[in-house]
Amino acid sequence: MKVFKFGGASVKDAEGIKNVGRVLESQGFENCMLVVSAMGKTTNALEKVVELYFGKEDFQHEITNVKQNHFDIADGLFSEKHPVFEEIKLIFDEISSFLSRNKSPNYDFVYDQVVSCGEIISSKILSAYLNQINFLNQWMDARDFLKTDDSYRDGNVNWEKTEKYISNFQRNICYVTQGFIGSDENNFTVTLGREGSDYSAAVFAYCLNAEAMTIWKDVPGVMTADPRKFKDVSLLSNISYEEAIEMAYYGASVIHPKTLQPLQQKNIPFFVKSFLEPEKNGTKVGMTDQNEYTESYILKENQVLIRIATRDFSFIAEDHLSLIFLLLAKYKIKISLMQNSAISLALCVEDKFNNIELLKAELNKQFNIEFVKGVSLFTVRNADLSDLNKFYQDKKILLEQISKQTIQMVTH
Template sequence: MKIFKFGGASVKDAEGVKNVTKVLASQGFERCLLVVSAMGKTTNALEKVVEDYFKKADYQAEIAKVKQYHLEISNGLFEENHPVFEDVSLFFDDIDAFLRRNRSPNYNFVYDQVVSSGELISSKILSEYLNLKQFTNTWLDARDYLKTDSTYREGVIDWVQTQRNISLLDASRCYVTQGFIASEGDNFTVTLGREGSDYSAAVFAYGLDAEAMTIWKDVPGVMTGDPRKFEDVSLLSHISYEEAIEMAYYGASVIHPKTLQPLQQKNIPFYVKSFLEPEKPGTKVGNTEENRFEESYILKENQHLLRIATRDFSFIAEEHLSQIFAQLAKLRIKISLMQNSAISLALCLEDKYGAIDEMLQALQQDFSTEIIRDVSLFTVRNADMNDLDRFYVNKNILLEQIAKRTVQIVTN
């Protein structure tokens, strides 16, 4: 069975949805499972709904905007009496009904119940359109198959239950389902973290012992740098699982960090290809002797540089590190880069959930802290160590680290 994942950019409008049929026609539509993200910027729009709900602002006006966007896409795909219009409307009625009756103050819980609707709606529209065009498929609710704990907004997969559920699927058929979403023991929706649709596809691939998994992007494949941020980048035609994991860890946006592990465990080949040029080979990730260790550039923006020191100038010892890391884990703040000296610790942090001020407050009881907000982390993989000066030109360097042909620089 083949797994295809289509991101939000590939289905951002009616023409994008129509193009999916062209991609599938070029690849062969049999024994496959399609995982689809929310359309365009829907996730951002639904995040605004949740934000306005907790601010007691007019969240219903935001819901109406998102609904209109999806109805306009549907108008470009279906005759006006098609049942999909009622399906789309019901999804938005469910969002409104949930928010009107909700009594939970838990932001993350409410977030998952609302924002997950984007994938449910996009997958329903895509599934219905494919059926209309004779690409016969069955729509699946991913929450019936992917099971997690109750860590809202970043659920941890229950692999035993999930494997058991996925094994019930008929591998001779074609399915359309959602990325990013799962459910916990009480069947409340749990999301898998921003950009988690790639991970969902990998979980399905693992459970189905897929022959291959392909992610369809708006770029030719895995490049030596994001072409929107760097000049003169090139395609990496073959890379190993290990190199792909390293690139994802350092922040390469084309690959979700969790995606590779389940694929590597079962040696499932992983392709990154362009939905604009599906006939081109793209990038193959897997066990390969053709791994290309080319100089690659990764830029992680919206980071924070936090310097922590003991108040009495004593060493940063194990008990201090344990205390600091416990706070990071509690608040789900990710470390992008770490560097320590005898009496201080420097951390470049990714604060996806807006918890950095709470972190500072907790640490200031025992430590001196200094924070520089909104910095960038620039990483060069497989760097030419004889020509490092070019990476420092016109940059205000706040922190640097060099190890094994990997150069990392924090700048503002």
């Protein structure tokens, strides 16, 4: 079985949905699972609904806008009597109903129950359209199969249960399901983290022992840099799992950081290809003698630089580090770069859950701290270290670290 994942950009409108059909026509649709993201900017719009709800503002108006956008997309695909319109309406009615009766003050829990609806709707529309053009498939609710703990907005997969449920799939059927979502033991929806649809696809590929997994993007494949931020970029045709994992960890947006590990464990070939040019080879990630180690550039924006020092000029010792890391884990703040000296520790971190002020208050109790928000982490992989000056031009360097063929700079 093959696993194809289509992101939000590929299904952002009616023409995008039709193009998925054309991609499948060129690739083959036999024994295939399609994992789909929410359409276009739907996730952002539903996040706004949650913000308005907790701000005790008019969230219903935003729900109506999102619903109308999906009706407009469906209008471009189906006759007005198609049952998919009623399904869309029911999902948005469920959002309104949930918010009207909800008693939980847990932002992350409410977020997952609302924002996850974007994937449910997009997969319903895509499945219905493909059936309409005779790409026969069965719609499937990923939450019935992909089981997690209750870490809302950042769910951890329960591999034992997930493998057990997915192993019951019929192999001669094509499926359309959702990325990004699973469910906990109480069957509440749990999301896998922002941009987690790639990871969902990898989980399904692992549990199905898939012959290959392909992610369809609006770029030709994995590039030496983001073409929206850098000039003169080129395609990496073949890279190893290890190199792809390193690039994802350092912030390459084309691959979700968790995606590679389950694929590597079973040596499942992984392709990143363009839905605009599906006939082209794109990038292959896997075990091959043709792996490329080309100089690549990664820019991770919206980071926070934290400098932590002891107040009595004593060494930053194991007990200090233990406390600091405990607080980082407590507030789900991810370290992107770390550097320590005798009496201080510098951290470049990512604050996905907007908890940085809570961390700051806790650290302030015991340490002297300095916070610099809005910094960027610039990473060069497979760097040519013989000409370092070119990397420093026009940059205000706040922190730097050089290891074997990798340069990292925190810039402002």
